[in-house]
Structures are given as structure tokens and as C-alpha cells.
Amino acid sequence: MTATAMKSRSKSTTSPARGRWLHLCNGLDPVRDGGMVPSILGMTGALQRAGGDVRIVTPTPSRLDDLAPPEGLAIDGPDADLVAAVRAAEVVHMHGLWQAHSRRGAAAARASRVPYVMAAHGMAEPWALRHKRWKKALYLALVESRNLRRAACLHALSRPEIGHLRDLAPWAPVCFVPNGVDLAAFDDLPPRAALEAEHPELKGKFVLLFYGRVHAKKGLDLLARSMGALARDFPNLHLLIAGKDDGALAPFADRVSALGLNGRATYVGHVSGEKARRVWAAADAFTLPSYSEGFSMAILEALACSLPCVFTTACHFPEAARAGAAVVVEPEAEALTQALRDLMERSPGERGELGANGRRLVEADYTWDQQAGKLASVYRWLAGGGPPPECVIP
Template identity: 75%
Template sequence: MTATTVTATANTRPTQTARSGWLHLCNGLDPVRDGGMVPSILGMTGALQRAGGDVRIVTSTPSRLDAATIAGGVAIAGPETNVAEAVGSAEVVHMHGLWQTHTRRGGRFAREARVPYVMATHGMTDPWALRHKAWKKKLYLTLVESRNLRRASCLHALSRPEIGHLRGLAPWAPVCFVPNGVDLAAFDDLPPRSVIEAEHPELKGKFVLLFFGRLHAKKGINLLAEAMRTLCPAFPELHVLIAGKDDGEWPAFADRVADAGLTDRMTYVGHVGGERARQVWAAADAFTLPSYSEGFSMAILEALACSLPCMFTTACHFSEAAQADAALVVEPRADAVTQALRNLLERSPAERAKLGANGRRLVESDYTWDQQADRLASVYRWLSGGGPSPDCVVS
């Protein structure tokens, strides 16, 4: 569908522009800096392209795409792009995240050009997230983001609790519920575990519990350290593998582990991506994410796609996994995390394999990117063409 709208750049008067395509705006595509939002955006836009969309990504900072998988046909432009022109020529704009330049400018340009826009906050409206650096976010919310959210054509919730978080900030804006997805093929035929064991022989013969994510305060890495203190002496075969960029929490975590005399029971490999990430997934016997706050974790979906038995917290907002007997889901408290991991370790290999198989089946059934792209495409077509709202629009 193509329409005509009046658009304006920062330096020119409004002109008549043909409107077409689905534009995604984000801060950048740097997996080291931007974390799970990068595979989320790339997976989402790639599937939308496969679904027949004309998709373009514009970033306000430079990207790092050397280890990223870019779907054919998805155009990516950097900070040199004239954002006002890009927004004004789009059929629908989809903005990702909060608190940054691309939403401040993108929301204003979309309203000026009368282009419908969607905002996906990726968990940034979660109460824990809003309490983190609270005064800065409250000020920016008052000056900028509240207007963007309230005037959005549609808000994009990745989890059911996020629907309520968004409604609290923008009570009258429609909300579509479209979770993240995963490309299953990327997690089939993983390399042999011996590949990473050759580099890290301490993993040989161990039960490897994988934490995959940024080492940020919200990820609950401190809860994992407390669980290790209790569980490592009781389970001599347990070894914890940590994969992810240090975002401020590594020194404290390493100190806690060292104080407990458990440094040799843990391996840290830093940020991984591409084939290196597949090697890390292949090394794991189980996965944990004891977070205090999440949007909708890509790492959880990837762990389920790998058929790994999983333990994560209610703050990950994925109760569907517990309902499908695909994961152990507990409150983000040290005692609850420790007991759930003990439960996982005490299960037989067959019981853990059943848990992992249920996880893979859940992803196959409801959480592939192609399924989510169909839902998002229906939202875009509704916003640009009218008619009844699609089933995934919940308010």
C-alpha cells in the first residue's frame, strides 16, 4: 500500500512525498552495547521482509554487524540519514526502546508528517527498570517520552505484564501483544561440545549451567552467585559458564565467587555472537536467567530452541513456559533461585530432557519469528489502511 503525506526535514519546507514501506528506528545495532534488542530487531525485520514487507532500519548511532545475521532485502542506514525524510516517506514507523535520540526525534517527525507510529519499549517500562536511575527517567518521561507514548498509533508489548505497564503510561493508546520469536534453524546442528572444551578443558565431564546475557544489575547475577555458594559443594559436577558483556556487575560477581572459594567452578567467556554463540549453546546442559527485570528475553527463547532445561524468574514475564512444563519459573529471590536450581540438578537426565523437549515444542508452536511477523504485519496494515483491528491488538 502506498499513500501520500506532507513531510518536512529539519532544513526544508514540507513537500508531498509518496509513502511506502515499514521503517524501524533504533539507537543502533551493536550486540555488545545494545544486547538482546539487536537480535530482536534483526529477527523481527527479517521475518517481516520474508512476509512480503518493504523493511528499512535507521539507527541514530553506528552499528556493529560483523557477527550479525542480516536478512536479505532489509536495508540498514546509519546516523547520517535524514531521519525526518525517512519517517515522512514511510507507511508505518516502528520505534524500539526509550530514553534516546531516535524516539525523541522520531515521534515528533511522525506526528508532524501524520505517519502512524508504533513504540516497542522492550521492557523499559517495567517497574524495576523505571526505578533504576529513576529521577533521570522521570524527568525525560515528563519532557519527551510521555508524549510519544500517549500519541502513538499503537504500543507494542512483548509480554502480557508489559501490556499493563504501557497502559499505566498511556491509558488510551492501543496495545498490540506480539512477543519476540526465534529462527529455529540457527539452533539446529550445533557444533560438538568438544570445540569449546578444547579451549576450556575445565568444562569436560561437568554439568554446565549457562548464564547468557549482559552482566547488568537487572539480570540478577548476584542471585546466581548466592546459589553457587550453596549448590557447588553439594554438586561437585556443577560448573557455571557465563557468556555476556560486563555491564558493571562482573567485578562484584567475581568477588562473591572468589570469597566462596569457587573461582574454579566458573568460566567467563565475555560477549559472544555468531558461530561462537552456537559453540556456547552447545556446551550447556541447562540454562538460567535469574533476572529482576526483562522485556522478553531472546536468550530464553534461544535456550528453549536448543532444548535446554531452563530456570528463570517471574520477572522474565514468560509464565507460558511454566504452564507448558517447559521451564522452572520462580520469584527473583536468592532462596527461590537456589531451590529451583537444586530441583533442576536433582532431576534425572530423562526428566531434564523432557523439560527441554517441552521447551522446544513450545517455541515451535508459538514463538517463531515468522509467526510473530504475520501478527506485526497485520498491525501495520491496519494502521495504514484502517478496518477492524487484528486479534493481537488487545486495547
């Protein structure tokens, strides 16, 4: 490290309000990278509002389309010098595992004695580790284990993820800072008729929304079985699916066809920005029957929209059930079917109360500004020393 760099870093730690906080991620493409993109943008935007000097560097091109980045946020890539950016940083926060940006970023941070944080975003989940198991086991042994063990801090989005990270790096401190949401994005939604004009089959129906990547881990096989079991008793139940097809759409369509439900499901593909707001506005309820999640942005957004929710224990959000904001069940077809049946049999007022509880939960504990305050305290601790903040589990 040069004398100039050392002097610059020392000077930045004297101010608690500002610091060079570098975020590294594979890229910012909502179609390819899914919920990690709004998570990173929400997190960094709130950190910037809190007074942080924040920069994002990606080794692949970003394609935000109609997903607006926070105003004034520096986003560089793919031609940015990643190693130079790490050397100039006060703290580096890396998002995701098994990718080149974390391999290069962690190595550069160690060489330059820059403290770094690693967020797995669900990629340390047991289900995720079993997917391409041998390839990940080899990469873990050769590269990622060292990256995790040498991190100044690991970032868990859910309480179970604390244990999953500890399994990989037993002695590294872990900060527990969940995702958040910007509530204003889900206020004053457009009229339901905006999406019904494009999809008239939704008119007069009870619209159950699935929003997320159409991937095998998301439990669409369970959802198809549940729809088959409920279709006769609830003829107005209609499934709306929004998200990029990641290999699970064709198997789902085959199941739906075999059950004679071709007219009971609508797929609108990936949506973001105002298109996403139209989808949220058309929904009467939300479901995510996932087998594995980090901390779902879609669940937080559904709660922000005051939608009654049904999701699985694999989404790692028991707080929603305790707050009376969601029905949470095991990722099993019978359990999901019973939960959806129970939801459909409730009165509109009872479903409305469930949704209102969800909105209150997000307002109280899960805004981005609240989570950014916790992360900023972690960065200042890593840069300046002293006792760890309350959100850090040593």
C-alpha cells in the same frame, strides 16, 4: 506533507502485501545494545520475508560483527536523514525509550501524520523506571509521555508489559506481539568439544549457562549465592557466563571468590554467531535469575536448543512453566537455589523431557515468522484502517 507524498502513501495502502515499514532504533551493536539487536533483526527479517518493504535507520553506527543481518534488508545510519525517512514511511516502528531516535522520530511522525508504533523492550518495567529514577521522571514529563500518548499503537513483548505501557499512556492501543526465534540457527550445533578445547575446565562438568548482559538487573548476585549453596552437594556443577560485562562482573567475581568457588565459573565475554552456537552446544541447562526483563531472547534461544531452563517470574514467560518447559521461580536466592537443586536432582531423561517441551513450545508459538504475521496485520490496520487485528488490545 507534499501532494507527491500523499499520493505515494495512498497507493501503498491498496496492496495488503507490501508497505514502507520503517524501523528506528538507537543502533545495532550487540555488545552495547544486547538482546534488542537480535530481536530487531529477527523481527524485520521475518517482516521482509512476509512481503514487507522494510528499512532500518539508526542514528549511531552499527557493529554486527559475526551476527549476519537478514539478506537484502536495508540498514542505514548514522548519516541517513531520519526525518526524511519518517516522512516517506507508511508506518514507523520505534524501539526503546529515553533516546534521541524516539524523540526525533515521534516528532517527525506527528508532523507528517505518519502512524507510529513504540516498543519499550522492557524499558517501561518498574525496575527499569526506578533505575536513574529522577532523570527518567523528568524526561518522561518533558518528552516521552507525549511520544507514548500520541502513538498510534504501543508494542508489548509480554503480558505484564501491556500494563506497564498503559500506566504511561492509558488510552493508547497496545498490540501484544512477543519476540520470536529462527529455529534453524539452533539446529545442528557444533560438538561440545569445540568450546571445551578452548576451556578444558568444562570437560566432564554439568554446565549451567547464563547468557546475557552481565548487569545488576540480571540477578547474578542471586546466582552466586545459589552456587555457594549447591557447590558441595554437586561437585560437577560449573557455571558458564556469556555476555558483555555491564558493571556486574566484578561484584559477582568478588562473591564467587569469597565463597571459594573460583574454579567453578568460566566467563567467556560477549559472543555471537558461530561463537554463540559453541556456547549453546556446551550447555547442559540454562538459567536467567533476572529482576527485570522485557521478553528475553536468551530464554527463547535456550528453549530452541532444547535446554532445561530455570528463570524468574520477572522474565514474564509463565507459558514456559505451563508447558512443562521450565522451572519458574520468584527472584529470590532461596527460591532459585531450590529450583536449581531440583533440576540437578532430576534424571537425565527428566531434564531431557523439560528441554523437549521447550523446543515444542517455540516451534508452536514463538517463531519469527509467526510473530511477523501479527505485526504485519498491525501495520496494515494502522495504514489502511478497518477493525484492529486480534493481537491489538484497544
